[in-house]
Amino acid sequence: MAHFLIVEARFYTDLADELAAGAIEALEAEGHTYERASVPGALEIPAAMMIGYRNPKAYDGYIALGVVIRGETSHYDIVAGESSRALMDLTLNPGLAIGNGIQTVENRDQAWARANRSDKNKGGGAAKAAMALSALRSTMGTQ
Numbered sequence: 001m002a003h004f005l006i007v008e009a010r011f012y013t014d015l016a017d018e019l020a021a022g023a024i025e026a027l028e029a030e031g032h033t034y035e036r037a038s039v040p041g042a043l044e045i046p047a048a049m050m051i052g053y054r055n056p057k058a059y060d061g062y063i064a065l066g067v068v069i070r071g072e073t074s075h076y077d078i079v080a081g082e083s084s085r086a087l088m089d090l091t092l093n094p095g096l097a098i099g100n101g102i103q104t105v106e107n108r109d110q111a112w113a114r115a116n117r118s119d120k121n122k123g124g125g126a127a128k129a130a131m132a133l134s135a136l137r138s139t140m141g142t143q
Ligand SMILES: Nc1c(NC[C@H](O)[C@H](O)[C@H](O)CO)[nH]c(=O)[nH]c1=O
Pocket: 009, 011, 012, 040, 041, 042, 043, 044, 066, 067, 068, 069, 070, 079
């Protein structure tokens, strides 16, 4: 059994709930435990993960959940690009087992299709990615 931290950007609360439900279903199906942390938006997810990493509770893996929908300005590029870049940086240093479930989409229909557990279930997919990296660390014995 492993212990995971789910970090949810609550910018779109209904979509965040569905993504979280998908991730939780996937974790529980494999007998893992989890904690949930909420942040306002995707840009805050990496920082929340580092807060969790410095917590002595020791999480085996992390799951990032959020939805970034393009608006009128270039802010979409910042939010989408910087959140994903920061997560990739954390996977390399300090080497967190992260599943990235931040959806970067053009509209709500695309967002729902990806959040929906009965459709693309990206929350479940992010959980599976985190579980896979966590398992790899266990078998390969790396820190
Ligand atoms: N436009 C979206 C945001 N924007 C908010 C940022 O993520 C951040 O919370 C703010 O800039 C304060 O630091 N966040 C999303 O998750 N999704 C969006 O579509």
